[in-house]
Amino acid sequence: MVNVIDYMPGDTLLHRLNPVVKLGLAAAIIVGIFLSDTYVALLGFLALTLALGAYAGVVDRLFSLLKLLIPLALIMLVLQLAFMRDGNVVWGFITDTGLITGSKACLRLLGVALPLILMLMVTKLNDLANACVEVLHVPYRYAFTFTTALRFVPVFGQEMNAIMEAQTARGVEYDTKNPIKKLKLMLPLCVPLLISSVGKTDATALAAEQRGFYLRTRASSYKRYPIKGLDIAVLIVSIALIAIGFLF
Numbered sequence: 001m002v003n004v005i006d007y008m009p010g011d012t013l014l015h016r017l018n019p020v021v022k023l024g025l026a027a028a029i030i031v032g033i034f035l036s037d038t039y040v041a042l043l044g045f046l047a048l049t050l051a052l053g054a055y056a057g058v059v060d061r062l063f064s065l066l067k068l069l070i071p072l073a074l075i076m077l078v079l080q081l082a083f084m085r086d087g088n089v090v091w092g093f094i095t096d097t098g099l100i101t102g103s104k105a106c107l108r109l110l111g112v113a114l115p116l117i118l119m120l121m122v123t124k125l126n127d128l129a130n131a132c133v134e135v136l137h138v139p140y141r142y143a144f145t146f147t148t149a150l151r152f153v154p155v156f157g158q159e160m161n162a163i164m165e166a167q168t169a170r171g172v173e174y175d176t177k178n179p180i181k182k183l184k185l186m187l188p189l190c191v192p193l194l195i196s197s198v199g200k201t202d203a204t205a206l207a208a209e210q211r212g213f214y215l216r217t218r219a220s221s222y223k224r225y226p227i228k229g230l231d232i233a234v235l236i237v238s239i240a241l242i243a244i245g246f247l248f
Contacts, residue, residue, distance in 0.1 A: 005120045019131035021231040026115035028238035032245025033111040041248040042107040073106035131225040
């Protein structure tokens with residue numbers, strides 16, 4: 001099963017960028033979304049992310065993530081409409097200020113979630129960790145912890161699916177449409193998942209220690225990650241995106 005953050009091989013300019021520059025581009029889009037306050041800018045940042053995903057060949061996975069986020073965005077919209085009492089009444093308890101604030105919050109939620117996921121789709125986690133150590137001088141243990149946590153996300157998802165399939169074989173019905181009942185069925189699964197995750201964490205820590213994890217330094221990586229001309233150009237574009245978010 002393909003996970004949404006799994007690396008997608010490719011030879012596009014986005015794939016060839018320095019991993020730190022990709023991280024900076026994603027951060028610039030996110031900061032621009034938080035700074036912007038107009039529909040044009042918010043929709044523009046969202047369209048830019050989807051366009052980059054289409055160029056890198058991962059737009060279908062971005063849309064699959066977008067489908068998961070839309071219900072959360074709608075819940076946020078309903079909460080904003082219910083509790084925002086400023087402005088003129090449009091219909092019932094809905095005010096124009098609540099509608100504008102809620103819709104912008106929805107666009108921010110959708111726009112903020114996608115850039116970092118897109119960056120992970122076009123970057124190998126090993127390259128991301130090594131580039132952060134070499135370029136940003138991040139201690140290797142912190143970079144390793146971050147990338148290892150990302151690697152465990154699909155593993156825990158597969159573990160949860162396996163536990164649910166085992167419980168389904170025992171007659172537990174997880175396909176119920178009642179969200180409260182489904183939540184009650186899902187909560188007991190946290191215990192075996194927690195036990196499994198602790199075991200995997202201990203095994204990973206032991207394997208890393210036996211491979212000389214504490215001897216790893218910035219200079220011990222055999223692969224270099226220089227900042228090239230294309231990377232500098234993308235960094236300039238990233239600064240421009242932040243400025244656009246601030247102005248609009």
